[in-house]
Amino acid sequence: MINEEKVRLMTKLAIYEENKGKHIIPIGNYYKEDYVGIQMLKSFFSGTIAYLLILVLMACYQLEYLITEIVKLDVAAMIISIVAAYVFFMAVYLGITYVICSTRYKKAQKSLKAYDNVLKKLENVYQREEDDTKPIKW
Amino acid sequence: MRGLLDFKTNIMSFVEKNEYYALCIGRFILFLSAFLMVHSKLCYSAGLGNIIIPITLSIFCAVIPMSIGMIVLEVFCLLNLMGLGLEVVAIVAIVMLIAHLLYFRFAKGSLYRSVLTPVLAFTRMPYIMPVVCGLRGSTGSIVSVLFGMIIYYLLAGIKANDTVFLSTADISSTDKMMLIIEQITKNKELWVVIFAFLLTDILVYAIRRLSIKNAWRTAYLVGIAFNMVVILSGKLLVGESEGIVWLLIGSVISIGVALLYEFFFMHLDYTRVEQVQFEDDNYYYYVKAVPKVMVQARQKSVKRFSQSQEEMTDKHE
Helix, strand or coil: CCCHHHHHHHHHHHHHHHCCHHHHHHHHCCCHHHHHHHHHHHHHHHHHHHHHHHHHHHHHHCHHHHHHHCCCCCHHHHHHHHHHHHHHHHHHHHHHHHHHHHHHHHHHHHHHHHHHHHHHHHHHHHHHHHHHHCCCCC | CHHHHHHHHHHHHHHHHCHHHHHHHHHHHHHHHHHHHHHHHCCCCHHHCCCHHHHHHHHHHHHCCHHHHHHHHHHHHHHHHHHHCHHHHHHHHHHHHHHHHHHHCCCHHHHHHHHHHHHHHHCCCCCHHHHHHHHHCCHHHHHHHHHHHHHHHHHHHHHHCHHHHHCCCCCCHHHHHHHHHHHHHCCHHHHHHHHHHHHHHHHHHHHHCCCCCCHHHHHHHHHHHHHHHHHHHHHHHHCCCCCHHHHHHHHHHHHHHHHHHHHHHCCECHHHCEEEEEECCCCEEEEEECCECCCCCCCCCCCCCCHHHHHHHHHHC
């Protein structure tokens, strides 16, 4: 016979796994430090590429000036300012990444706690079913 | 009012029952308006002039994930700009790539705002976006709208200077690139709008979280008025008087849209507010509960009278 409670719990779990859980369950596989660390590493690469692209845009904007004044340019000072701007840019970007990912991890943990509770209920239902089907020893 | 509530309940129950199809229809409308906007305003490539192309792409984007749909839209936009020269395409592609690298990888859920914002901006009605972000979104969701505005001003600037890009006169590649980048860096109006949108979002978000009566209504009315005043004074300050009439019209329409938004998502009955107090081991709770205005969907029941019953009633008479 169909156990209605079991079906209800399984449907609840399936809906969660299909929708919200799709993004949240993978987060639960990591410790906070690992999750935030991986995201910050990704941000490091994407931020560096983005910074390089911004430099390309700036170079395109100043191309004529760069071509005509290349000899007079203080290259060392320019490199120092580019690196300083890069460090500042990355510090801000990585800081924002840290805040976003920490908050996301915290929210995911809360959501997974509710998911775990439903899983435990389902486990109890299975346990009860198993107990009921066991032959009674006299 | 009862009719409106019935209408709302019917729409809500339709969306609940047909969630996937409703989502597809929503995406289709969004992408169709975006593709048609690109097609009508930025079609500089001869091969893409056929209206069938944007319609087909919209249908395709309606059934694929939003992030891929957005990339399809961007590629379509770049292909359309190809007629203006490779420099134009390269600069626009770089700006779009920077947006993807810095922000969109965090906020896949708010991608639709970045598509919707330029579409609304081309119809001169983007003023509702920071209000909606403040009402429903998280604190950082305004960034997607700001990126949308940057893309809009970039594309609008290209459109305004298309004769320069299309002219056969001697204009060097560097000049072309400078002209495009100036659409962002030297566009004072863009920075005024970004500043106003950012402040409006924060203001709306702060007011709607207050524990006051009609917090949502107060938030969007104050937000729209504040946004209008900041943009208006900003425009006058930088000497950009163009578009002031549209700012006023857009703000009035925004109030209408916000009213509709409130009706669907936060229609509360403040006459039935309940105040309850209780405690547990650690806290004492003061709870204010405001009920939502809801109606049960009307069930149509059709009564059938069989022929024999009708005959019986005739005999009685």
